[in-house]
Amino acid sequence: MTITSDEFLLGVKRLITMPSNQVLLGDSDILAIATDRMRDTMIPLIDSCDQEYFVIKTNVPIVANQENYEIPPRAYGRKLREIKIFNESGVRGDFPQISIEREHLYRSASVPFGFHFYGDRIQLVPIPAATGYSLQLWWFLSPGKLVPTSQAGVVTAIASDDVTVSLVPATFTVNRRVDFVQGVTGNRYLGIDAAITNVAGSTLSFGLDVVPDDLAVGDYVSLAGESPVLQIPEEAKPYLQTITASDCLYAVSDFEGQDRLKDKIKQQKEDLLKLLQPRITGEANIIVNDRGLLRGRVRRTYGFMFR
Numbered sequence: 001m002t003i004t005s006d007e008f009l010l011g012v013k014r015l016i017t018m019p020s021n022q023v024l025l026g027d028s029d030i031l032a033i034a035t036d037r038m039r040d041t042m043i044p045l046i047d048s049c050d051q052e053y054f055v056i057k058t059n060v061p062i063v064a065n066q067e068n069y070e071i072p073p074r075a076y077g078r079k080l081r082e083i084k085i086f087n088e089s090g091v092r093g094d095f096p097q098i099s100i101e102r103e104h105l106y107r108s109a110s111v112p113f114g115f116h117f118y119g120d121r122i123q124l125v126p127i128p129a130a131t132g133y134s135l136q137l138w139w140f141l142s143p144g145k146l147v148p149t150s151q152a153g154v155v156t157a158i159a160s161d162d163v164t165v166s167l168v169p170a171t172f173t174v175n176r177r178v179d180f181v182q183g184v185t186g187n188r189y190l191g192i193d194a195a196i197t198n199v200a201g202s203t204l205s206f207g208l209d210v211v212p213d214d215l216a217v218g219d220y221v222s223l224a225g226e227s228p229v230l231q232i233p234e235e236a237k238p239y240l241q242t243i244t245a246s247d248c249l250y251a252v253s254d255f256e257g258q259d260r261l262k263d264k265i266k267q268q269k270e271d272l273l274k275l276l277q278p279r280i281t282g283e284a285n286i287i288v289n290d291r292g293l294l295r296g297r298v299r300r301t302y303g304f305m306f307r
Contacts, residue, residue, distance in 0.1 A: 002183055003230045003237050005031055005146045011237070015245040016257060024252050031146040033251070034244040042232055042240055043076065043142055045269070051279040053233070054142060055081050056189065060135045062112065067127040069135065071120055074192070074225070076140040078120060084136040085112065092136065098125050141189060144179065144227030152222035153204075154183070161211055164203045165221055172199060176223065180211075183218040187231045190215050193224050235275050239268040 009027055012034070025033075046053050054076060060069055062085075071078055086092040098106060098114040103125045106113045110129035115122050122135070153165025153172070172178070174197065180190040190212040198205035204221065220228055230237060242265050249258040 001185055001234065002187060003234060004149050005228050005230070006149050008034065008146070008230060008237065008241065011241045012245050012248065015241060016249055016254075025248055027148065029251075030244065030248060031148070033247045034240060035145045037240060037243050037247065038143055038146070038232070041243060042236060045272070046232065046236065046276060047140070049273070049277040049279075051277055052081070053276075054140045055138055056141045058137045058139065060137060062124070062128050062131070062133045062135060064128055064131050067124050068118060069122045069124070071122060072137065072139050072141075074141055076142040079140065080122075081138040081140060083115060083122070083138070086134055086136060088132045095135070141192070143231035144181070144222065144225055146230070147222065147226045147228055149228040151226065152181075152220050152228040153202075155215060155217050155219045155221060156202075157217065158211065158215055161206050161208060162203050163206070163211060163215070163221060166202070168199060168202050168204070169223075171223055172196060172204065172221075174198060178204075178221050179224050179226070180215050181220040181222060181227055181229060181231070183216070183220055183229075185234055187220075187227070187229045189231075190219065233276065236272055239265070239272050242268055 009030055012030055043054065058072055071080065083095045083097075084092045085095040095112070096114040098116050100116050103116055107126045109126055111133060112124040112126060112128050114125050116125065117123070122137075150167070151169050151171065153167050153169065155163055156166050157164040175195055177193045177195050179192045180194065182188050182190055191210070194206050194210045196204050197207055222228055230240070232240065242261055246258050246261045246265060249255070249261070
């Protein structure tokens with residue numbers, strides 16, 4: 001089931017029985033603490049399972065004579081999971097990382113052979129002279145900042161490039177960018193960074209082919225980088241709830257209450273890791289040596305298909 005930020009807030013408050021008249025922490029403060037714990041604890045923990053929970057892919061056309069390409073601005077940790085290269089026919093090939101010390105050895109081809117990082121950019125090797133190729137970037141998109149459900153809209157109708165929502169927050173204005181978040185368990189991103197072109201009543205308009213094909217009634221529209229729902233496995237909610245409660249108790253100097261949660265946090269973490277990995281129990285992850293003697297021809301064909 002979908003866990004909204006409002007439901008999450010109630011869970012944290014029940015766990016620590018925080019007095020309703022306390023003024024140190026408001027709902028926005030608790031959600032801010034939860035977002036911090038999401039980023040510095042939950043995401044690294046889930047990512048350590050190596051089960052590709054936060055991986056998405058983006059296609060970037062290669063432009064002739066352009067050697068530098070940006071890492072997606074929202075890539076978690078400013079890192080990529082993988083890069084592939086493919087041609088107009090959709091045939092994909094390996095795109096290896098080349099050390100800076102050796103990049104000069106690959107300057108004779110017109111189609112890029114690989115890449116190396118250049119600050120916060122991807123530098124192709126060699127500089128592309130041909131068009132018709134694209135990079136496929138596989139990268140980590142972290143869950144959005146938790147916000148109250150009142151700061152997002154629930155989709156009630158979809159008509160081409162127009163999306164009608166139950167509520168249009170005041171922050172939804174022309175040219176603001178929004179994300180489309182799935183309204184069922186998992187709550188994955190269906191689309192990100194879509195610019196609003198018009199707001200008419202409760203209807204949001206977008207550019208041509210911007211609205212995701214799989215957007216459905218019951219999904220959410222929120223400002224880019226924000227989410228009114230937990231975008232982590234449902235089973236991870238109790239752990240996030242408890243570590244958030246622990247930080248809230250610390251913030252109000254209830255160290256005794258915080259200490260009582262330590263054993264619970266430890267046990268929940270152990271149980272969560274058991275649930276998250278492996279992600280499939282019936283199939284083993286097969287390791288193939290592409291450079292082995294028996295696969296040499298396959299490797300050569302696959303790795304150099306464009307040259």
